[in-house]
Amino acid sequence: MDFSLPPALAELQARVRRFIDEQVIPLESDTRQGAHGPEPALRDELVARARAAGLLTPHVARDFGGRDLGHVERAVVFEEAGTSLLGPVALNVFAPDEGNMHLLQEVATPAQQERWLRPMAAGTLRSCFAMTEPAPGAGSDPSMLATTARADGEHFVIDGRKWFITGADGAGVAIIMAMVPGAGATMFLAPMDAPGIVLERNMDTLDRCFPGGHGVLRFEGLRVHRDDVLGEVGKGFHYAQVRLSPARLTHCMRWLGAARRAHEVASAYARERQAFGQAIGRHEGVGFMLADNAMDLHLARLTTWQAAWVLDQGELGLAESSRAKVIVSEAVWRVADRCVQVLGGQGTTSETVVARIFADMRAFRIYDGPSEVHRWSLAKRIMKGLPA
Amino acid sequence: MDFSLPPALAELQARVRRFIDEQVIPLESDTRQGAHGPEPALRDELVARARAAGLLTPHVARDFGGRDLGHVERAVVFEEAGTSLLGPVALNVFAPDEGNMHLLQEVATPAQQERWLRPMAAGTLRSCFAMTEPAPGAGSDPSMLATTARADGEHFVIDGRKWFITGADGAGVAIIMAMVPGAGATMFLAPMDAPGIVLERNMDTLDRCFPGGHGVLRFEGLRVHRDDVLGEVGKGFHYAQVRLSPARLTHCMRWLGAARRAHEVASAYARERQAFGQAIGRHEGVGFMLADNAMDLHLARLTTWQAAWVLDQGELGLAESSRAKVIVSEAVWRVADRCVQVLGGQGTTSETVVARIFADMRAFRIYDGPSEVHRWSLAKRIMKGLPA
Amino acid sequence: MDFSLPPALAELQARVRRFIDEQVIPLESDTRQGAHGPEPALRDELVARARAAGLLTPHVARDFGGRDLGHVERAVVFEEAGTSLLGPVALNVFAPDEGNMHLLQEVATPAQQERWLRPMAAGTLRSCFAMTEPAPGAGSDPSMLATTARADGEHFVIDGRKWFITGADGAGVAIIMAMVPGAGATMFLAPMDAPGIVLERNMDTLDRCFPGGHGVLRFEGLRVHRDDVLGEVGKGFHYAQVRLSPARLTHCMRWLGAARRAHEVASAYARERQAFGQAIGRHEGVGFMLADNAMDLHLARLTTWQAAWVLDQGELGLAESSRAKVIVSEAVWRVADRCVQVLGGQGTTSETVVARIFADMRAFRIYDGPSEVHRWSLAKRIMKGLPA
């Protein structure tokens, strides 16, 4: 058992930390922030800085310009990236692209990788992952998948409707989950400008850190060639799980960084602001919140690292990532909420970055499986006598 | 002991409920919503509808066009108003005007009432309450008041800086708290277009329901005639308390209504949306959240009613309103948070009103005294052997 | 709406408070405390004192020597009684006798009342209520009732096994719930010395305040005459509900008193004990716990009163009593737990009464329906659109 970081990883951590502090945080006050994440020009500048710093897309294979980071290494690097809401965009490790790249690397054909993964890894193309559907389609329950892909010669014809499609607006490629009658759920790759893909609208959400926001997509007779099937027909749910465990964990990593940042801002404020005769953090009512933050950050980090380590051992880690997702999403939420409280009125304003972190983070207890679905799934394991 | 509503009050409750449902909620999708509350044109339309329905400014004296509602009556009526974020604006019982009118009615001279209270009650003039200051001035600790009002003949000359001044942008009058050297904290009335009042900027906040948002004000040599002192010189903190107990409670009332609305939306969704073979509310993981909502709404309502009843007995009710403020602000926050969770992804979007309620409500655990200050003050009472 | 106590009730409250303080609390250090509640001799002394004070069995009809208290009146009186764990025994309002007397008054024939209710009300006979069964019988789910009562001429023959039968050891009469084939659940009255009733053992439980503790009973061919059916054959579940709503509430009342006592002990300690330079209650970490106690006691009391008031209006109040049971049992538990914490090491010892209250109270979140069953039932109401 060993809780230390290998020297090379500690060195990389320090580099990323410096990069975020010096190159990214100053851009937080840049005006090119849209209602749906940083505008393309700002994103390009962030990516250019990360490329110059040698930190772009560190998780993909060296072939694609990355550092081939393992999961524990990602945990360390992505936490640092997350300390600015712009950090994951800069390093090109934001959702859903980070997970999509992971999936393409695992499952796509070399041709598909050249066409889509290479420019994504280079930070010149964005993607989206089109799975979630409005009622009565698939939300938390993937078995309710209502989008269909009917075979028609060498093509499939896709019809259906998706929403909460993060990054749809501005994406160059979509990974589409659809049901092939008789064969099962299947993933397809399609350029977003293909006829038959309609971006109905962007949703108005509490969060703003995801480039492109969250869109509602309609597929109307979208024709996809069978070469654009991702992996095998009928294996869509399996690939979703290949993508899911690591994707859940990388959310934990990034939000852990964001919560740490909020805690640092709140702590600094608690040291400075006076009330009732002393710095407010000297009042236990505030000081205990800071102490609880420290404990929540600590347990969230340990839990993330351990689950990442399990993935690094080659396991699928579904239970571990479920467990980590609940523990971390709830712990960092408590941290963010306390930071708002410590900051008082300012906590609810853009005077500090905390209100933005708070609002952006709320959805984390919901996406990639709400806490309730994970608790249910852990309970089922316990009822079967499996480790949970 | 009696928990029933008198028939006249029950009838008024029903009228307000119908009014909100039929006249106000349809305007929630009106486009004239600004970043800082409804735009003036929308506000005017809401006020006109309430006036037509005979429900405008119901809490002020009949002389000023109101219904002279007691505190328990306000509890019932304001909860109904709160079921739409536009409801308090329509009935002209939003903060800070509702509390300011209460204060003017209690403390102002007849001349001051004619000049300021009458148009406020008529819904044609808005006001603001300028007390909170940026560091190192008065935040949670009022004794740190840094704004000064120096006597100069028949005038006072006010200098200082205030922030979180709700409704400043667009207000016609300000109630200003300032320290008169040698005499103590004092309240002043000043028209917002007086030379020496500068609205530096509007703050960017999570909430959007307050007309005019929250401004930063600077007073530079603002001259106020001694006739414009509100009440007596040196009694500012006393008047702040006169205003505070009822004002805290009316926040409880309005936000209770908002939480109830969120719960109704979430419950309706839980009845309809299917997952894993049944309506999601049939899953205990969701159903228990609904049950907890019902319990939190219930205890928040009882606590609000009881504190209002104490005020109706003629007591100042500082401990009761402290206690109620903590209990209710935390209970309704739990409700709002659960409603977001029940709605899943949609809970974080403008697809329903819940995300707006959630974001707007966060500051309620902070303003009019954060929970920590109230707990501290309750603890001090207990340490002295006083009822708490 | 009115939150005041009528003068006569306030006067009764004061009398009971004095009685408990002067006559009962001094007996808490009496050595005649058994592992299963006060020993008979101690109980007799307590009852004699209450009789002398005119406070014995105040909830039953005047015919039976009581004061015919309504539910709100019980709320006030039983809370006072509960401030000593011996108080409910003294006033003869402990469980299950208090609820059994209520049930007999509502349902029993005059002859049954003479035989059983009269001596119970006089404090000379104890009773038990035999419903709960070990697996695979009826626990939280009453429909699993496994004890049978087969008709045999003018008699029924009862066979089965019950546990958690509070007060069985030393009781003179049992109310037995059994299934009559073809007719449904039915209640029977039987003297505890009847052949066929076997007290297998007393259970070893965390609590010690219930006279007679909790027993395991076996019925072996117990013959009960049809005149000893309580109410009508087949209406057992209905009567259980008649008993249940008020019985749940009287638990709330008594435990509220116990929690208040614990809070008083903890507050006194927090005022006195010094650490780190001041009384420990001046440290917010402790002071906030006291403040939270005050708030929990307050909301528990309001919730109890409101539900009692609903019963006083003649309603069955199942939803109200479910809701109150969850709110109160969880609130007073938080209070008891915080009091242990405030007292530090002493909180876990018999140096104060708090450890005993804490241990005795734990089961309150379980009996008369665990919180989970009540949440489920509230959720079902919400799913049906009923008020909850």
Place this chain on the structure above:
Amino acid sequence: MDFSLPPALAELQARVRRFIDEQVIPLESDTRQGAHGPEPALRDELVARARAAGLLTPHVARDFGGRDLGHVERAVVFEEAGTSLLGPVALNVFAPDEGNMHLLQEVATPAQQERWLRPMAAGTLRSCFAMTEPAPGAGSDPSMLATTARADGEHFVIDGRKWFITGADGAGVAIIMAMVPGAGATMFLAPMDAPGIVLERNMDTLDRCFPGGHGVLRFEGLRVHRDDVLGEVGKGFHYAQVRLSPARLTHCMRWLGAARRAHEVASAYARERQAFGQAIGRHEGVGFMLADNAMDLHLARLTTWQAAWVLDQGELGLAESSRAKVIVSEAVWRVADRCVQVLGGQGTTSETVVARIFADMRAFRIYDGPSEVHRWSLAKRIMKGLPA
């Protein structure tokens, strides 16, 4: 970073697990359980079994018959021991002896080690640690130490009063903390049968797992030779800290095991017991409690391991052990409380081991520093900008 157990440790873990399951748990129903821990005869049998299994006192140096376990190794072994409340007694790693042996090994002279540590390690002598004092002496605040040790030639004369002295009854030796005027807090070793040591009484506590219970001691002119000073005069607080960090952690380890046991009992019950048509664990209301248990056990284990690893790096680990103590004591308490709830009525009885674990565990949030003191100390670190 590595979360795996080295093979030798995994093997030792398996051996201890088997030992507890086969040799210790069967003795849980042995009647030789006193009100204050297992009676001496039962303790002797447990120790004999551990000795035979080669598992006695595994944490001390090989010289003293142990295995010289590091802190991470203790974490793994003591968790297993903790799965029976008798396990730590069997392995001779219960409090306070386990920590006392650690302290003697670190600080005592060879002669002191021969006299006291050797028989303690052999399981033939018990010890106690006399530090905590009744008001107005040292409780949570060690600076209030009131027991004095006045120099008198080659001796010190100790006067004072101590309580909550775990294991005092039956101990052969005491480590006594007393204030040497002019020199500071100092530790002394004294045989318990020395004239001047009076065991006033044993305290009546919720817990029963500590051999000897918790006693009240009085020192009346106790003469201790200067050779019986433990370490150096004036360094008592320093040694207390040397003892404290590991001692806090070993509590975490043992109680983690106890909580795991409770969770296993509750899970087994939830799989078996039927209600409302299915096993109760299939109801989410119960299943979610099991899931939360699994998550709490997981994060408690990771936190304990990490803090133990820090100690293994040679650090004092005061912040880490503070943090771990709060996280673990609160997490395992939640687990124990949920297990009681899952078991329903049985959870509050001796039908299973859970009620005992629950009652015994309550004090863990208090001793070795209540949560509030640790939060305060973490907050102070944060206010100074130190890692917490």
